[in-house]
Amino acid sequence: LWGTPGLKPSTTYNLNGNYIWKQKYIFGLFFMHTSDFFVQTGYQSTDRLALIYKNTNWNYMQMWGANIILPFKAGNWLDSRLTLVGMQVHQRCDDFFDIPFNRRKWMFNGSLDNTFKVNKNLAFELIGSLQTPMIQGTFDIEAVYNLTAGLKWNFANDRISLSARCSDLFNSGMPDLKVRFKGQHLDMNNGFYSRAFTLHFSYRFGGYKKKEVRKVDTSRFGH
Secondary structure, eight states, X not given: OBOOTTOOOOEEEEEEEEEEETTTEEEEEEEEEEETOEEEEEEEXXXXXXXXXXXXXXXEEEEEEEXXXXXXXXXXXXXXXXXXEEEEEEEEESOSTTOOEEEXXXXXXXXXXXXXXXXXXXXXXXXXXXXXXXXXXXXXXXXXXXXXXXXXXXXXXXXXXXXXXXXXXXXOOSOOEEEEETTEEEEEXXXXXXXXXXXXXXXXOTTOOOOOOOOOOOGGGTO
């Protein structure tokens, strides 16, 4: 691990625009440019058997793309939201040891959030997401996917609430990383155990009433 006493602060510029259709469908465009972006990156020494990690200022890191959020319902039993993101990532560093890089990569991400209502007291949720391969400097980040399931049950006149959730059912939410760049050959198997099970129980004592939630003011949308 090498120190970086000359590390410079980064500067980020963001530009975002969103269009909301029928008060629920969202279409967006975004652009982000970070000058002097820095992150810790690995490098295999060419003159000795050593793996060096060092925070390095890149020329820049840039991302631009689009996102879409599409909510939809089916009767009173299904409430879903589909989120899609597509972007191009451009990363450049002219002063990374003896292997400068100038890399571009298209990345896509999709997630689907579903709530299934059996009745007013019982509901199930199923959430899935997928991200295509990505880059970080000289690293290639493999694709990842995640599936989460849960349920919520209210009973005893809504005084008791019981919920259970299992996150990352297939333990696939942490990506593997590798380097195949200008003679560098490195495999990183993170080996994280990311699956998690949570159980939540709550009891509302007599006299407690839920606060009324005020409706969102949509007058600015012309309605």
